[in-house]
Amino acid sequence: MKQSKLYIPTLKQTPSDAEAISHQLMLRAGYIRQVSAGVYAYLPLAWSVIQKIEGLIRKQMKDIDAAEMRMPAILPADLWKESGRYATYGDNLFKFKDRHDRDFILGPTHEETFTSIVKEGLNSYKKLPIAMYQIQMKYRDEDRPRNGLLRGREFIMQDAYSFTSNKEQLDVIFNQMEQAYRNIFDACGLNYRVIIGDAGAMGGTDSKEFSAIADIGEDTIAYSDDSDYSANLEMAASKMDENPVEDKKEMEEVNTPNVHTIDALAQLLKVDASRIMKAVAYIADEKPVMVMIRGDYDVNDVKLKNYLGADFLREATNEEVTDVFGSVPGFIGPKGIKEDVKVLYDSSLVGLTNFVVGPNKADRHFVNANFEDITDEMPEFRDFRVIKEGETSPDGHGKIQFTRGIEIGHIFKLGTKFSKALGANFLDENGKSNPIIMGSYGIGVSRLLTAIVEQHSDENGIVWPVSLAPYQVHVVPIKYNNDVQGKLSDEIVELLENEGYDVLLDDRKERPGVKFADSDLIGTPIRITVGKKAADEIVELKLRSTGETIEVSKDELVNSVKILLKNQK
Amino acid sequence: MKQSKLYIPTLKQTPSDAEAISHQLMLRAGYIRQVSAGVYAYLPLAWSVIQKIEGLIRKQMKDIDAAEMRMPAILPADLWKESGRYATYGDNLFKFKDRHDRDFILGPTHEETFTSIVKEGLNSYKKLPIAMYQIQMKYRDEDRPRNGLLRGREFIMQDAYSFTSNKEQLDVIFNQMEQAYRNIFDACGLNYRVIIGDAGAMGGTDSKEFSAIADIGEDTIAYSDDSDYSANLEMAASKMDENPVEDKKEMEEVNTPNVHTIDALAQLLKVDASRIMKAVAYIADEKPVMVMIRGDYDVNDVKLKNYLGADFLREATNEEVTDVFGSVPGFIGPKGIKEDVKVLYDSSLVGLTNFVVGPNKADRHFVNANFEDITDEMPEFRDFRVIKEGETSPDGHGKIQFTRGIEIGHIFKLGTKFSKALGANFLDENGKSNPIIMGSYGIGVSRLLTAIVEQHSDENGIVWPVSLAPYQVHVVPIKYNNDVQGKLSDEIVELLENEGYDVLLDDRKERPGVKFADSDLIGTPIRITVGKKAADEIVELKLRSTGETIEVSKDELVNSVKILLKNQK
Numbered sequence A, B: 001m002k003q004s005k006l007y008i009p010t011l012k013q014t015p016s017d018a019e020a021i022s023h024q025l026m027l028r029a030g031y032i033r034q035v036s037a038g039v040y041a042y043l044p045l046a047w048s049v050i051q052k053i054e055g056l057i058r059k060q061m062k063d064i065d066a067a068e069m070r071m072p073a074i075l076p077a078d079l080w081k082e083s084g085r086y087a088t089y090g091d092n093l094f095k096f097k098d099r100h101d102r103d104f105i106l107g108p109t110h111e112e113t114f115t116s117i118v119k120e121g122l123n124s125y126k127k128l129p130i131a132m133y134q135i136q137m138k139y140r141d142e143d144r145p146r147n148g149l150l151r152g153r154e155f156i157m158q159d160a161y162s163f164t165s166n167k168e169q170l171d172v173i174f175n176q177m178e179q180a181y182r183n184i185f186d187a188c189g190l191n192y193r194v195i196i197g198d199a200g201a202m203g204g205t206d207s208k209e210f211s212a213i214a215d216i217g218e219d220t221i222a223y224s225d226d227s228d229y230s231a232n233l234e235m236a237a238s239k240m241d242e243n244p245v246e247d248k249k250e251m252e253e254v255n256t257p258n259v260h261t262i263d264a265l266a267q268l269l270k271v272d273a274s275r276i277m278k279a280v281a282y283i284a285d286e287k288p289v290m291v292m293i294r295g296d297y298d299v300n301d302v303k304l305k306n307y308l309g310a311d312f313l314r315e316a317t318n319e320e321v322t323d324v325f326g327s328v329p330g331f332i333g334p335k336g337i338k339e340d341v342k343v344l345y346d347s348s349l350v351g352l353t354n355f356v357v358g359p360n361k362a363d364r365h366f367v368n369a370n371f372e373d374i375t376d377e378m379p380e381f382r383d384f385r386v387i388k389e390g391e392t393s394p395d396g397h398g399k400i401q402f403t404r405g406i407e408i409g410h411i412f413k414l415g416t417k418f419s420k421a422l423g424a425n426f427l428d429e430n431g432k433s434n435p436i437i438m439g440s441y442g443i444g445v446s447r448l449l450t451a452i453v454e455q456h457s458d459e460n461g462i463v464w465p466v467s468l469a470p471y472q473v474h475v476v477p478i479k480y481n482n483d484v485q486g487k488l489s490d491e492i493v494e495l496l497e498n499e500g501y502d503v504l505l506d507d508r509k510e511r512p513g514v515k516f517a518d519s520d521l522i523g524t525p526i527r528i529t530v531g532k533k534a535a536d537e538i539v540e541l542k543l544r545s546t547g548e549t550i551e552v553s554k555d556e557l558v559n560s561v562k563i564l565l566k567n568q569k
Helices: A021-028 A044-063 A077-083 A111-119 A167-187 A262-269 A301-308 A318-323 A417-422 A445-455 A483-498 A512-522 A532-536 A554-567 B021-028 B044-063 B077-083 B111-119 B167-187 B262-269 B301-308 B318-323 B417-422 B445-455 B483-498 B512-522 B532-536 B554-567
Strands: A032-036 A039-042 A074-076 A095-097 A103-106 A130-139 A154-164 A192-196 A206-213 A219-224 A230-232 A252-255 A276-284 A287-294 A313-315 A342-346 A355-357 A364-369 A400-415 A425-427 A433-435 A437-444 A473-477 A503-505 A526-530 A538-543 A549-553 B032-036 B039-042 B074-076 B094-097 B103-106 B130-139 B154-164 B192-196 B206-213 B219-224 B230-232 B252-255 B276-284 B287-294 B313-315 B342-346 B355-357 B364-369 B400-415 B425-427 B433-435 B437-444 B473-477 B503-505 B526-530 B538-543 B549-553
Touching: A021 A032, A021 A445, A032 B074, A032 B111, A039 A044, A044 A130, A044 A154, A044 A167, A044 A445, A074 A077, A074 B032, A077 A103, A077 A111, A077 A417, A095 B094, A111 A154, A111 A417, A111 A437, A111 B032, A154 A167, A154 A445, A167 A192, A167 A206, A167 A400, A167 A437, A192 A219, A192 A400, A206 A219, A206 A230, A206 A445, A262 A276, A262 A364, A276 A301, A276 A318, A287 A301, A301 A313, A400 A417, A400 A445, A417 A437, A437 A445, A473 A483, A473 A512, A483 A503, A483 A526, A483 A532, A483 A554, A512 A526, A526 A554, A532 A538, A538 A554, A549 A554, B021 B032, B021 B445, B039 B044, B044 B130, B044 B154, B044 B167, B044 B445, B074 B077, B077 B103, B077 B111, B077 B417, B111 B154, B111 B417, B111 B437, B154 B167, B154 B445, B167 B192, B167 B206, B167 B400, B167 B437, B192 B219, B192 B400, B206 B219, B206 B230, B206 B445, B262 B276, B262 B364, B276 B301, B276 B318, B287 B301, B301 B313, B400 B417, B400 B445, B417 B437, B437 B445, B473 B483, B473 B512, B483 B503, B483 B526, B483 B532, B483 B554, B512 B526, B526 B554, B532 B538, B538 B554, B549 B554
Parallel strands: A192 A230, A276 A355, A287 A342, A473 A503, A473 A526, B192 B230, B276 B355, B287 B342, B473 B503, B473 B526
Antiparallel strands: A032 A039, A074 A103, A095 A103, A130 A154, A154 A437, A192 A206, A206 A400, A219 A230, A219 A400, A252 A364, A276 A287, A276 A313, A355 A364, A400 A437, A425 A433, A526 A538, A538 A549, B032 B039, B074 B103, B094 B103, B130 B154, B154 B437, B192 B206, B206 B400, B219 B230, B219 B400, B252 B364, B276 B287, B276 B313, B355 B364, B400 B437, B425 B433, B526 B538, B538 B549
16 A cells, blocks of 8 residues: 555644553554544554454454344433433433434443344244354443543444353353453453453443553552452452451550541551551441441442442441441441441451450540450451552462553353343243343453553554554655665565555655654554665665664565564564 | 354244335345334344445455545534534434533534544645545434335445545546446446436535436436436436427417416317426525426426525415416416516427417416517526436437436535535645545445345345355255264365355254245355265255256365356356
8 A cells, every 4th residue: 555545644743632652652643533522533544453453353253153243323222221221321321312302322332232132033042052243333421531542432342242041151152252352362462461350330240351451541450470360459359467366455445536547546546557447437328337447458349339239339428427327437436336337347357356446436446455345246257448569369379469451351241131121031941931141242442452552662653563553564665756766665565465464655755754753653563665775676674663674685575574574473 | 154153033924014125035034123213233144245345345445545444423513513514414413412512413424524634634735635435334314214224324334535636636536436336336246327416415516326226216217228328317318309390370368267287278278288388486595486398397306406506495385476476376477477587498498389378367378479479588498307208318329218226326526615614725736725625435335235135136035146145155954963964064164164155054953944945035145955965975056046956076066166156146
């Protein structure tokens, strides 16, 4: 392809409104342009990369017998009202009415639509299992779209759905999908982690998330430095050191006037925060809940919410601590709290002795308290805490590290949530009607560009993995309108295209410096410079990733390109 | 691909709500399902055909150096307000607001967006010409969506745009696009006509339309039975027989009481309708216009509107004929009509003598009138009429025939309409700023399915052209769970897939009759039945298009398939 025929509006200046490196580079290299906040045009180079990613996906899906199809993007609201998500998605749903005043939405995902479409046809166990997918624009009216393609309002997803008659079939497809997704992300040259996900709005139970390591990632990932363990911070567990064993002392009540923080309390009483039992008061679905946790830890709202199965969770206000909990803000504790308050204990408290705890009286605390002093029976301990870096991985191997990640894929065992809601049933071997067991699987295709460029760039521009580069080879004649250079350039393009490579030819009348800078910015793996030695049919090959150059004769060119591309990722 | 892994919900009954053959067959054969009026799910078979069409398009676009990219489907309304189309598209636009109350539309076409995106980058004649395209879901809130994919509210378009610095460049790309589109439609096996189009809402001047011949077509096409001439009826011209030459007589005014139609007038006066000069009164953009035309012809509103350059055109009411034209309904004519009425003469009147015409008096007509009796000077004649079948083609070759057609493609020389409206300018060789000269080009991709199935089906189902069939070969074992048949079927699938064919294997436990019926319905070009002779490695090949069958041994199979597919279209 001649560069003069491609619309590649490169920029010399970094656009001031782009913060993320990937966003800056995709704008500067002429890959994307914003049409509206979070809504982008994919210019030819970006679209070419997208198509290559789609190709990787199609190959993997074919291997596991998942068939491609296409659902509409405009969806009647009815099904979403039936499933309940019309309400729960809230303002994130783009809603509109057609000319006949019927409610529609722009689909952010398609569980409902797929469920309703297969209802008619997958009515017998004989027709199961089956898996289908689509690659499609999705819509979410994000409050604050940001970082280019990372969090957009229109974005490309691959979403797959499986329909099975039993859990074994679901497990098989779930595992196949996980492997297919791993293969895809490997082929994209990504550094990523497979983590235990929070099912969130999908409502499923079993789920895994694929997260590409990147500073701009919106999630904090906790992973072991010596095992496969990875989890979103909200879901991450760890092994703590055990609390020190001590002889139990006699509990006393002491004055702690105007002390409202753990730090102040620790300072006043000259104890470590780890010897304080902290109470955090919540209102969960209108009911009072109190979580006891060691003073040096924080409560993880997601773990708490999941444990409670609550729809809405928030910390209690000072008024509520007084009125609903019957306590005093800052001095709250289990002993003497109102009976209808649910009291939970975090596992950081296991074995804690001689601790400090609130007595539900103003300006006072218990010291040297033990569990028998404050509760009638030994409580059950559960994991409600935000873990910390450096703790031991829950599998016992390695220490926990934190990193930032971009969610690039997610796989869910949905179970029967949607098939029950929408009445998608099949007849089993015994003629009994059962809801179809479903899974859903998704890759953020456009977001992958962000993740890949975040991981593959340098100060001069993007450095594409060979598998995804819009063009693998960039032929750059110093002067294309020089007969010798022009002819040799054309010959080289033909030679390489005949070998199946995607070749970009810079036929523009620009200074060499401009051409080289654009070439680096665009990020093709190999640049072939056709210059003075063209008369001798000698050109220069430059590797984008390392900057290394070699001189090669035309005869050796195809072979050299082949070897060089094979040895890169 | 194993059929058990594909979702193909075939139906035994023809759905009652589908009228068009193509719509019935695509539902019955499990290709599509309606999600909402005019909004469809493309099930795996249909999506496979769509992807093959996309492949044909991509190949042709590559050959003419048009690059693929992708614009958003959700578009801020601003640009459409600037171009004026936010108003003119009316209720056909899907409109919505985002969470910040900003106006958006779902794009039915992308002239504005492309123009605005290239503004920044195509600012010099050196960067022109350039052409880009996308293949994308488009949106039109049709009042009455119908005939399945023919007229949908969400539909797939290929839309291309060219940006050039002069008319010669535009002509080159326009002609390349026309040829590319012809190649695509030829490869789809379509019987179609390239006709002179009505630019309509695109506002361009020069345009051509590609129309597939089909009874369910919404357009009437006039074509010559002995030349390439084709036009939409609204634009079609023809050569009429000349009016008979006669000695001019003396004009008289006669009584024609209560005669309000041409037929009644002809009968009363015992003249042929072709000797009556009919007047039709219009209001065009609030102004009175009267078209004189021979009594046996009708005025073509589109021709009239285009000639006047009017935005709104309608026939005048009786009250307006009285008040605005100063005449009497039924007796209107040019002589004595109010001076501000624009009077136009259709070319059917050239050379007409001794005719009947209204005198603007109740219950009276002039007879034996000639032009000098009713106008001060000889009028100019222009083509305002609806032509008739059997007239001579305007190129003089052949007679005009009518047929129905489906618009499958359209190419427009837009000129500077959008670049002027949105300020997309380039600097020419002399450093002077000029608006970019644009073209736009479109193929109705999903609609093509309708056109193709309308032209390629029989009483048993769809008969796909080889180039587009979702699978070229359908391997149908009588009993797949019979060891010999199963093994041979698998071997055949592998043999053919290794040759690059798309093969569907019916591995279902169904009766042979069900499998054969489904195979015919789906419409794969070749069916291979693996039955009793499997032990001898002999199978039956059946051609879908002709129903012919031959027996072939496994050794001869690949070769036979190759020859048979090559000899079909």
